[in-house]
Amino acid sequence: MSEFLKVEGLTRRFGGVVAVRDVSFHMNEGEILGLMGANGAGKTTLFSMIAGNVAPSEGSIYFRGRGVPARPDEASQMGIARTFQIVRPFPQMSVLENCMVGALYGHRRLSDLQSAQDVCLSLLEEVGLAAQANKPAATLNLASRKRLEIARALATKPTLLLLDEVLAGLNATEVDAALELIRHVQERYSLSIIIIEHVMKVLMRMSDRIVVLHEGRKLMEGVPEAVGKDERVINAYLGEQHG
Known part of the structure; x- marks a missing residue:
């Protein structure tokens, strides 16, 4: 290595x-x-x-x-991507929109909303949040908010x-x-x-x-x-x- x-x-x-x-x-x-x-x-x-x-x-x-x-x-x-010990998603944005922030502005640097949405729908499926994609992030419990943190970090395409x-x-x-x-x-x-x-x-x-x-x-x-x-x-x- x-x-x-x-x-x-x-x-x-x-x-x-x-x-x-x-x-x-x-x-x-x-x-x-x-x-x-x-x-x-x-x-x-x-x-x-x-x-x-x-x-x-x-x-x-x-x-x-x-x-x-x-x-x-x-x-x-x-x-380089990180999660935070105190999880603070954008509460009024949907779970999907929170994830899309990472896809649009991180290492991945997607240039259009549709591509960011497609990437994030796949990631939310992977972390077990697909069913909550369109719900406000404020409705998630702690375990789900932490999964959203991971999905949002992954959306930046880190190594x-x-x-x-x-x-x-x-x-x-x-x-x-x-x-x-x-x-x-x-x-x-x-x-x-x-x-x-x-x-x-x-x-x-x-x-x-x-x-x-x-x-x-x-x-x-x-x-x-x-x-x-x-x-x-x-x-x-x-x-x-x-x-």
């Missing part, structure tokens, strides 16, 4: 607060990379920098050898998909269905995926490798088995969960 995402020395300050400090890692094409850490570890800030939503205070991000700009529209057009706690708030049945969907879309669209998830067992199941953040720094990275046995991770992360 070829390295296609490289993060070098990323730091992000918000006034006097350092949310991310000197974080470096790489990602190979086709991987699922887990991003783990307690609340406030800097996971979403790191995501936001990779997706172009937030500019690094220091450091660089390279995607397929090109620098990622601090503009989400340009990052999307390079093939790198960033999933920010897409399982949070779901019950056990919904979690299993969402995991199955993530595996399906990764294979179907040849995606590389970075996934933030607070539940360690889920990351262990999903990830090829895991990067662990603690207080804004990279604590370690490695295969799930190594991460799960590392004393630093147990003390920093499991200690908080179970102490």
Whole structure:
């Protein structure tokens, strides 16, 4: 596999607060990379920098050898798409129209509404929302809103998909269905995926490798088995969960 995402020395300050400090890692094409850490570890800030939503205070991000700009529209057009931990679809627009936004303005850059509609009807079928395509997005429950987030991200035609706690708030049945969907879309669209998830067992199941953040720094990275046995991770992360 070829390295296609490289993060070098990323730091992000918000006034006097350092949310991310000197974080470096790489990602190979086709991987699922887990991003783990307690609340406030800097996971979403790191995501936001990779997706172009937030500019690094220091450091660089390279995607397929090109620098990622601090503009989400340009990052999307390079093939980077993300979901958000707090799901906020356009509530008065239909489920289909929400998805079409991604098809019209992302990497796919479709130029007409009919083509965008055709792409999104297929995607909504795939994520299980076809029957709700013409309903206002405000009518969806949490599990369905999260599926819409995935569909809208896929509509941009990404090669790198960033999933920010897409399982949070779901019950056990919904979690299993969402995991199955993530595996399906990764294979179907040849995606590389970075996934933030607070539940360690889920990351262990999903990830090829895991990067662990603690207080804004990279604590370690490695295969799930190594991460799960590392004393630093147990003390920093499991200690908080179970102490």
